Amino acid sequence: MPHTAPYRSLRFLACLVVAAACSQAAAAGTVSVAVAANFTAPMQKIAAAFEADTGHQATLSFGASGKFYAQITHGAPFQVLLSADEATPARLEREGKAVADTRFTYATGALVLWSAQPGLVDDQGAVLRSGGFRHIALANPKVAPYGAAAVQVMEKMGLATTLQPRWVLGENIAQTFQFVASGNAQLGFVALSQVMVDGRMAQGSAWRVPASLHAPIRQDAALLLPGRGNAAAIALLQYLRGDKARSIMRAHGYAD
Template identity: 50%
Template sequence: MNVKKWFGLFFLWGFTVCAQAKPVQVAVAANFSKPMQSLVTEFEKDYNYQIALSFGSSGKFYAQIKQGAPYELFFSADQAKPEVLQLEGLVVAESRFTYAIGRLVLWTVRHDFANKIEMKLKSRAFNKLAIANPKLAPYGAASLQVLNHLRLIDDTQAKWVRGENIAQTYQFVHSGNADLGFVALSQLLGRNNMTEGFYWLVPDNMHLPIKQDVVLLKRAGNSQGAKTFLDFIHTEKAQTIIAQYGYLTPDGGQE
């Protein structure tokens, strides 16, 4: 083999290795952080790709993607933002699907609120109520729907503290800066279903379903890693992990 040909093959091999080694950039709604970390752990055991995760509010990610942020996959906390991105031509055709259906809970770490959470909310017998920003976070929008359903918006609004996303809302309650807070069930449950504090699972009829969609962004191009990870989310293993963290899965199942 002549030197030029050998050098060309070596260069191609090196380029391929570098391309494969580049992590897949994934934007993930804050409520899905725990299950996503578990999903990535299992995925990287079986596949020769690495996943780089960024967590935050779906609204912020939407704005960043519009501005050219280098994400390849976007796991939103709603359906609306992925749908708009698709309409705007920023999504690979037919890549969008619902990966999870969220459950909303009202949470407290106060022991004297145990078994009284719903009553404390309805009687306004609390100091501060934490909710995620409804303009940025779908769980915040669902929280407002619950308060509206219970006719509590006017009577409780002065007590609200707003988090930029559901993770910040969690911190308000965890730190004691709010007596109560609307958070995602997944933030409280791990695979062993143990949780700190106490929660009331909000009935589904009090808010619209929190269907969460994922999309493959066009900037991912032909990223085989991104496509493989998206395929993995459809597997029984991935769906089982998602259900273990308190989500309903698209087929209606839950652990």
């Protein structure tokens, strides 16, 4: 995905790779990874490829970045964080919970207005103005980047005040998707990665929201303190920059 990290981050990670390989004799190891819920499907595939290519295993936990932040600050032994935003890894670095100069943008997310019902959502998002629905789901904008982006879209369209009484807020983007998939909400703003398989929309109907309608959803990774010196953790961060991982991300709707 995008190479937006400072050069010093690349250089520092390279140094850590060498040091960890020397200290652990490059033996296969295990890394505990906290993964943003929207990145579930691609990360499962990346973890399998990572193990096949390196011998290292990634133990994955999926959830809301805000909750991971709370767990990490209270001593949870995660070694790598793949956040849904830029702010959480930066905050952990400032607070001494993440290794300095290891942050980088591993993915840039895309927002989609989606319904499990074919034909409900048109390819211009006009359904938002027609009001042909009872409930619209979005992730809690106070803690979820995709939810904040959804609010920005509605504000730019001049519909936020009108639609707010119909909002159903998910704790995270995974719960938001479930609200729509189950029919409890007729449509909702979810991550494109949740409804795209092998570069195509899997089911239902959708409007891919233009990126110009919301702030970029940059998702940052960071090496956490428990992962310092762990060859598997450092190797995973390097692997996420590689062509194979990036190809998997693109197939799930993440932008280069």
